[in-house]
Amino acid sequence: MSVKSLNHVGIAVRSIDEQRSFYERTLGLEFEGLEDVPSQKVRVAFFRAGGVRLELLEPTEPDSPVAKFLEKRGEGLHHLAFTVDDLVARIAELKESGLRMIDEEPRPGSHHMQIAFVHPKSSFGVLTELCEPADE
Numbered sequence: 001m002s003v004k005s006l007n008h009v010g011i012a013v014r015s016i017d018e019q020r021s022f023y024e025r026t027l028g029l030e031f032e033g034l035e036d037v038p039s040q041k042v043r044v045a046f047f048r049a050g051g052v053r054l055e056l057l058e059p060t061e062p063d064s065p066v067a068k069f070l071e072k073r074g075e076g077l078h079h080l081a082f083t084v085d086d087l088v089a090r091i092a093e094l095k096e097s098g099l100r101m102i103d104e105e106p107r108p109g110s111h112h113m114q115i116a117f118v119h120p121k122s123s124f125g126v127l128t129e130l131c132e133p134a135d136e
């Protein structure tokens with residue numbers, strides 16, 4: 001399998017409003033907008049950093065995976081997301097090679113992407129997301 005590119009870096013935050021000006025004003029990154037992702041129980045803010053995005057993730061429910069993460073580890077790097085072709089086939093390859101998938105089939109993510117997560121225990125402690133534009 002080969003990924004096409006690093007799509008975005010996910011950062012868990014308690015409050016997007018509190019952190020937005022650091023990324024937008026202090027670092028001068030382009031703010032691309034806010035989105036609710038009900039399937040993941042998060043609200044996200046995107047910033048463009050060259051060819052890569054930063055995704056700030058704020059939990060919207062106490063049982064959101066990001067709420068659990070914040071409780072356990074605090075704010076900071078949450079996941080890396082890589083763009084792939086044919087997500088269904090990539091998931092099958094990873095499962096065949098013995099990796100533990102959180103998502104065994106694609107599910108909807110932000111930015112009109114279909115996504116699937118590899119369990120961090122199978123990716124050396126780094127939560128890894130594969131994503132594919134939904135209309136491809």
Ligand code: CMX
Nearest residue numbers: 010037040065068069078079102109110117120125126127
């Ligand atoms: N990065 C690295 N390790 C992580 C992690 C993360 N983001 N989140 C959890 N873990 C680790 C925990 O520290 C824990 O490790 P230890 O057993 O060594 O303590 C282990 O994974 C299990 O974690 P847990 O707190 O017991 O939580 P759960 O098992 O309930 O869930 C996980 C963990 C990764 C399966 C869950 O967070 C998940 O399904 N994540 C994928 C979905 C997601 O994160 N969505 C939000 C982003 C959506 C988006 O980008 O749109």
